[in-house]
Amino acid sequence: MAQRGLDRVLARFIGVLGFLAASDAESQAVPDRVVARDSSARMERVAHGVYAIIHDAATDGWPHGNTGVIVGSDGVLVIDSNYLPIRAARDIALIRKVTPLPVRYLVNTHWHGDHTHGNGVYRDSFPTIAIVGPKASAYFVEMNQEKLPKGALLPNSANRTTLANLEARVTTGKDTAGRPLSADEKARVTRNLVRRRVEMEELAKVKVAGPTLLFEQELVLHVGDTRVELRDRGRANSPNDVTIYLPAERVLFTGDILVHPLPFAFGVWPLPWIDVLRQLEAIPVAALVPGHGPVMSDHTYTRLVRELMETMRTRVDSVFRQGLNMVTAPPAVGMADFRPRFVMSDGNPLSERDWAAWVRNLAEQMVQCVHGYRC
Numbered sequence: 600m601a602q603r604g605l606d607r608v609l610a611r612f613i614g615v616l617g618f619l620a621a622s623d624a625e626s627q628a629v630p631d632r633v634v635a636r637d638s639s640a641r642m643e644r645v646a647h648g649v650y651a652i653i654h655d656a657a658t659d660g661w662p663h664g665n666t667g668v669i670v671g672s673d674g675v676l677v678i679d680s681n682y683l684p685i686r687a688a689r690d691i692a693l694i695r696k697v698t699p700l701p702v703r704y705l706v707n708t709h710w711h712g713d714h715t716h717g718n719g720v721y722r723d724s725f726p727t728i729a730i731v732g733p734k735a736s737a738y739f740v741e742m743n744q745e746k747l748p749k750g751a752l753l754p755n756s757a758n759r760t761t762l763a764n765l766e767a768r769v770t771t772g773k774d775t776a777g778r779p780l781s782a783d784e785k786a787r788v789t790r791n792l793v794r795r796r797v798e799m800e801e802l803a804k805v806k807v808a809g810p811t812l813l814f815e816q817e818l819v820l821h822v823g824d825t826r827v828e829l830r831d832r833g834r835a836n837s838p839n840d841v842t843i844y845l846p847a848e849r850v851l852f853t854g855d856i857l858v859h860p861l862p863f864a865f866g867v868w869p870l871p872w873i874d875v876l877r878q879l880e881a882i883p884v885a886a887l888v889p890g891h892g893p894v895m896s897d898h899t900y901t902r903l904v905r906e907l908m909e910t911m912r913t914r915v916d917s918v919f920r921q922g923l924n925m926v927t928a929p930p931a932v933g934m935a936d937f938r939p940r941f942v943m944s945d946g947n948p949l950s951e952r953d954w955a956a957w958v959r960n961l962a963e964q965m966v967q968c969v970h971g972y973r974c
Contacts, residue, residue, distance in 0.1 A: 632894075635696040640686070642668070642693045643894060645886040646848040648825065650697065651894050652690055657682045657713075658794040660761065664714040664890050666690055667706075667843065667852045671823025674703035678843055678852050679890075680717030683801040687717025691724055701725050704820060706829065707732040707810060708854025708890065709837040710739035712747045719744075719806025731818070732810030733831040736839040741809035748802040758799060765792040832856065834868035834974075835875040836890075842879070849885040859892025860941055860949065862904050864961035869908055870968040876905035907937050911962065915969045925970055929962035 635642040639655040640663075648670040654663035663686050667678030675698060680687045694702070702725045707715050718740075721728055732740060751758040764775065768788050772780055780788065812818075818829040828844045836855040843852040855863050856875060880898050887895040911932060918931045939948045948954070968974030 635693045637689055637693065640689065640693065642697070645888065645894055646845070646850050649845060649848055649850050649886075651888045652693060653893065654681070654686065657686065658798050659791045660795075661798070662713055662891055664708075664711075664855070665888055665892070667888055668694055668697075669822050669825055669827060669845070670698045670700065671821070671825045673823050674700050676704040676706065676820065676822045676827060677702050677721065678706045679708055679714040679854070680705060680721055682713035682716050683798065684717055684720045684804045684806075685797070685801050687720035688724075690717075691720070702728055703822070704728065704812075705730045706841065706843060707740055708841045708843070708852070709839065710736050710743055711837065711855065712743055712805075714854070714890070715740050715744060716748070716802075716805045718808035722806070722808045729812040730808060730810045731812045731814070731820075731829065733839040733841060734813040734815050735831070736837070737810045737813055739838070741807055744805055744807045744809070748805040751802050752799070758795070758802075762792070762795045762799060765795060832875045832878065833871060835872035836863055836867050838868075840875065844882060849883050850888070851879070851882055851884045851886070852888045853879065853890060855890035857887070857889035857892075857901060857904065859889050859895075859900060860943060861953075861957055862907075862961075863890075864957060864964060867961075867964050868968070868974050869961065869965045870912065870974050873905055873908050873912070876901055876908070880905070903940060907934070907941075908961075908965075910934070910937070911958075911965050912969060915962065915965050919966075919969060925966050925972070928966045929959055932958070932962040932965075934958045934962075 632643040632645070633641045634644050634650065640652055642650050642652045645651050650668040652666040652668065654665070656662045661682050663681045663683070664679045666681065669676040675694060677694070681690065702721060705718065705721045705728055707718070707730065718730055722730065750756060753759070765788055768774060768780065769785065769792055772785060774780060814829065814831070816831055820827045820829065826846060828846065830842050830844070832840045832842055840854055840856050842854065842856065844850070856872070856879065879901050884897060887898070887901070889895065911934060914932050915928060918928045923931055938954045941954070942948050
């Protein structure tokens with residue numbers, strides 16, 4: 600029961616993140632930067648020969664990660680391969696609109712499935728491709744490419760339960776409380792149902808395709824004349840978060856070290872993450888591509904996330920010194936003063952409900968760190 604409850608919390612958080620990030624990114628599109636698009640993604644030029652593919656959410660419960668594309672004179676380097684194989688295939692079609700050159704490298708910024716489930720599509724499309732990742736996390740990529748899709752396909756999985764509930768609501772025209780759905784609500788539920796059906800079909804197609812070119816700490820690749828610097832930043836959002844930096848172009852891909860409009864805060868390492876954010880702030884950028892959300896032009900958001908985490912660390916320390924324990928401390932950590940600073944593209948702060956759930960989640964991770972249990 601504890602694990603099932605944990606899964607529900609994670610699904611809720613990912614669903615909120617997917618919706619917020621997708622809607623925020625779509626509204627912040629810069630038309631003159633868009634070089635290609637399809638029904639659920641757009642490809643933006645962020646520098647000469649450098650692109651970011653920004654995706655709509657895969658479902659109401661899972662987002663796709665941003666994908667980076669670096670085109671050189673002798674091939675292409677891609678950063679992250681998405682949640683569903685069909686999206687990876689569509690990204691390859693978008694890449695084909697800007698270059699006929701083969702993809703030589705696929706870099707995984709971390710092990711999460713929304714950044715790695717499409718690896719097999721790239722391997723099948725480009726048999727000589729090198730899938731690149733830190734040695735320390737190669738196992739996590741491979742294991743979760745097998746575990747997560749198979750878990751979703753089990754008879755009583757949360758995915759199947761959600762799908763069944765959506766089907767019932769569409770069939771009966773009523774919500775779970777028996778209230779008739781409005782026309783808009785039924786249309787939204789129907790759209791979610793279609794996406795969830797595609798999700799189940801696609802998860803069955805995920806292939807295990809882990810990193811084949813492993814590195815420790817740092818690796819420099821060249822795509823034509825473009826120098827690409829990979830660095831394993833260690834513990835932050837995941838056990839090993841990789842950044843990709845193009846020094847000549849001053850373009851930084853951060854993976855999920857940065858996610859807009861809220862950092863992913865489940866199963867993370869908040870105290871080391873603060874140090875990683877400080878490292879990123881020292882990197883000159885003309886363009887910054889986060890793991891989810893719109894392309895940025897400076898470190899304003901990097902600093903905001905770091906300030907939030909530093910403040911939470913201080914407040915957790917304070918409530919601990921008042922005698923609270925790891926159970927009673929998280930609800931006592933107030934961060935309401937930061938909520939107006941985390942806004943959607945329309946300038947409105949995040950809802951109180953979503954903000955409170957997110958703060959509680961990160962506070963639970965932070966108290967483990969500050970208390971000395973796990974970080």
